[in-house]
Amino acid sequence: MRSTQFLTALGLTICTFPGIALADGHCAAGKTLEDGKLTIATGNPAYFPWVMDDAPESGQGFESAVAYAIAAEMGFEADNVVWVRSGFDESIQPGAKNFDFNMQQFSITEDREKVVDFSMPYYSSAMAVLTTQGVVDAGAEANLASLKSLKWGADANTTAVPLLMNLVAPDSDPLLYNDNTDVTAAIQAGQIDAALFDLPTALYLSAVVVENGTLLGQFPADRSENPDQFGALMEEGSPLKACVDEAITVLSESGALQQIEASWLSETTGVPVIK
């Protein structure tokens, strides 16, 4: 009798609170830094449109929204998601990490995989050429020959650097900078003609940050060589990887991931493709 009551109660709980039921039985149980909480890291500052207003707790912005979706899928309620800030260097240094996983547009590469673990990709990014109207007026066009002759810049800490060398192979050595802000300062100062960014970042920079900014064109995301895919970064050998992968698979198969993408990342088809 007692056991029947218990089972009924359990069944009721599962029906009414599917989230809690998941947390008990889900693979993430006991594998996080703090039991019952999921600690997610992002950049400092975190940039638009990945995180809005540098406030990941709000769930506003693509990565912030994806993070909460993954957390929900893994059985963590929004209240149990803890945000910390952690740069790339801190994420790859040996030793204990202060996060369960880290989302800040980390491109998955073979070399990085040797040191840290990446989840399955949650976004495939096209690369876009950010420039100014002045450069376009001076005759820059969306073809490789024209791109080669430009003076290039990029954020030194991103995979934009090897992509630039492989896709464009500019005639003169590119200048490299610490972050987006410095790259845009150099564009504004006329020290560089163009810079390579992932498309959503480039769209934002051209619309909001760079005066007279414009996008010359994009290298599509589904190119066969060097696709640029973002994954959540975890400690090498993290037991959580399987759970995060599972959550992302569910999200992308159910179409939830595409929905989040549509609501936070602007329409990108208007940008001409570079031939």
Add this chain to the structure above:
Amino acid sequence: MTTPSSGLTRRQEYERRQRRRSLVIAGSSTALIILAIVLLVPLAPGWERVQNSFFNAEVFAKSFPKLLSAFLVDVAIFAWSAPLIAILGLAIALARDVRNPVLYPLRLFGMVYTDVFRGVPVVLVVYLIGFGIPGLGLPRPWNSPYIWGTVALVLTYSAYVAEIFRSGIESVHASQRSAALSLGLSSSDSMRFVVLPQAIRRVIPAQMNMLIALQKDVALLSFIGPVEIFRQAGVFKSLLANFTPYVVAALIFLVITVPTTRLADHLISKQNRARS
């Protein structure tokens, strides 16, 4: 008194034994410390990961050639900055030494200049000048980060160098100037032929230290674009998710800075011997 076969006095022999003894002790204590480090550090639980992140042979081999060629950029910036710094530093030092009341504004300028540029971190000056001045709308190539980065380095370092020159100039006793003037030299000639030759010689060891500091601070230009060794190491770090390229860069720097440091020490001790 018995003379030992080596021809040394007992005192000399005793001192030689003492010297040998202290050499042996110094050698064995150093060896012990190194042995302890070599044996104990790898026992730390995280050693394997640290070794993989900072002392990875594969990454070392992969990044070394490119880092070495990027280092040439540092050498070039250093080579054209150092003489400019020496010239401007000396000029500022002389400006601070003018005695003619009409030229007081020059003196004031020298004072404000050294105060401002010694008071602001180099990297801030590099940022402000490296992005600020080209932002005024200069056409290429006049907005090059190489030009304005060099200007920033020269401005900052010449403030320090000027102060060192000034201390040298002030260390030459006033009686020498008076003597030169009484012999009929003009005041600029007495500065040129009497004061400066002594002043500059006296501050060479101190200036060597500035030279060593400059060798390393050249890397700050990477903040405004140039891909020199520090930036190139950062690119490798980002792509390979490994800190070994920074260790490689540090080693390349050491190959250049250690000999200059030794030379500076040698000059200082030579000067101390000459003075005592």
